Amino acid sequence: MSDPVSTSPSPSPSSPAFDPAPGRLAFQRGDWPGVRDAFTPAAVEGRADAAAVAMLAWACHRLGDDQAADDFSVQALAMDGADLRVLLVRGDLLTARGAKREANLYYRAVVARGESASGLSPDLVEGVARARAIQMRLVSAMSDHLREELRRSGYVEGRSSARFTHALDIATGRRQPYFQQPQAFFFPELPNTQFFPRDMFPWLDRVEAATDDMTRELEAVLAEDAGFSPYLQTVPNLPSRTDYPLVDSMDWSTCFLWKDGAETPNAARCPQTMAALSDAPLCRVSARSPQVMFSQLKAGAHILPHTGFVNTRLICHVPLIVPQGCNFRVGNEVRSWERGKAWVFDDTIEHEAINTSRQTRVVLIFDIWRPELTEEERVLVGALLETLDAYSPTIRTWE
Template identity: 60%
Template sequence: MKFGSVDSGALAAFSRGDWRGAGEQLDAAIRGGGGDAETFALLADCRRRLDESSAAHEAAERALAIDPRNLRATLVKADLLVGEGKRREANFYHGVALEIAAEGGVTPDLRDGVHRAQAARAAVQADLQALVQEELREAGYREGRSSPRFTLALDVLMGRKQPYFQQPTAFYYPGLPNLEFYPREQFPWLDAVEAEVEAMTTELEGVLRDEATFAPYLRPAAGIPGLADYPLINSMDWSTCSLWKSGAETAMAARCPRTMAALAEAPLCRVKARSPEVMFSQLRAGAHIRPHTGVANTRLICHVPLIVPSDCVFRVGNDVREWEKGRGWVFDDTIEHEARNGSDRTRVILMFDIWRPELGEEERLLVSALLEAMDAYSPHPGAHG
């Protein structure tokens, strides 16, 4: 922290704990026209240490009028308010002080003040959470049984979680729910897909015997900037075998008839040269798919786990889950998500895209026409971002 034009004699007196002597010299400097923010802040600190609260408040406020981000003056205000029993007001200044301290430049003599601010903020947060929990208990709230949406709102408010929103990289359709994972009961057709898991796994095992059927999921496209330093570019650690690719059925579909038949009732997203995308997605041991978002929020992504060792986790927003063989889920890939295989074996799932259930037939037709027209002008770089 810079001390500006603070009188050197006042600084020396302050350093040896002569608060009164330092204060007198600072007063004299101010009367002589040397009243910068740090001079007033140091004077406020002296007055606080001398228990001269009114004068300390006045000096701190004058410092903050000149520089609202002066750490010393902010800490003085917080300490004075704590001493007056005004914890709520002090909590505001503690918060500002911690924001300023996070920017760096904390001098050694202010570190204790910063530590007090951290402890005070933590104490207030703990008291608030205890009060909220008691009030909610009396109102009938029960964690795990009450509304999941309310629980998320509570966690975000208390700083235990953060809000995540749809962030499509290419096309945003307004007015759609911001759900990480969709309720399973909204997709009764998934029952038929899950019923064929063993048959699909058998077909997958046949495909896996031919390594050439899989290719890296992330491949740089000609003329389109890529992530040259991303570890999974051109890597078989994350590879796929497509049954439908960019809206067209591949030769592999004929080798997996039970898999294709299982999807007969699924509302596959159909956009020429884009979707559906139906694939076996393979993630090798130790691989990590970094946080990312998909291209368009007019579709959802389905996972049906087929070969799933333990310690394979998937996060969408705040919701972290482990794949279980045969148990499908549906999620919004325009909300930040990532995957990690922490096991020593390969994980393989069936992955495909479907229309959002909120879109009617007219909307689906119009979205398809719009995206196809856009692609005619500018080729689409990939279905999953």
């Protein structure tokens, strides 16, 4: 049949009013010939609405008339590109033709729209679940096919480029991409790296070697139970996340050795910890940085996804007290802390932490300059941020 989108006439004043009720009742009964008979004249004449044309395309597909289903689904899509039924039909038709990659786009749209929608009819509830299952199969099949072809080109998972594997996972839908989203200051042309290679930071050897000494100092502070305070605190005259359960809560608390660029009395109580950081390129911005702290996350606590303030620094974690069941996500990579094994990450990429154990987790955290910045750039960034702060009546801590 001809393309309804380009050839369907506009309804004339003499055309009978369109009554969708008979076709909808037939659709609810699964009477596909009844749906076709009820909706086809109005669809061809341009009197039917998008929902009716979508049902017609669905019925034609169920009757095996894929040419009509294709024509009417194109017509319905032009009228309402978000109609779940027409998206499902388009995905099914493309799958039948072997256009699996294109079909996956439609199934993905069905899942994205359908899983957040409420009040769906039973057929659409089933359709969304089916789209999710098909999408997962398509992604898996495409991924397997790509990996097999890549193996012939020399790709070995686990040994070949980690960056390429990351790109492959994003291309096949295994992982989604995340990008830097600093809340206060963005420095362009810096790599969008989630976790940085450990061998980029040889000075961390000394930090890790001091794990036992740092843990002893931490335990002494914990025993006194006076050095820690809630990490997120209500600030008078500034917006506060009153709905966030960790605001003013000791479930996520810190003991600062350096805070907002100034040494605290706690630093003197932890000389071995401070000595271990003597070679670290700590980020230095007046009234801002460095930040050096013991971060405590109690059993069951969940730090919700968030991003940091500036992308000119990186954050270092050195795990000191880490029970099993403590996980940390940066972008699309999830890791578990291991005592004494440091990592470095970009906190302007969305990240979160959770402690599913029954014990407290404590990590040493400090910030360093990004290694890509030259000495001149570090000086200028510091001057820029300090000047911006001079115009701010209330300085907000870099969380």
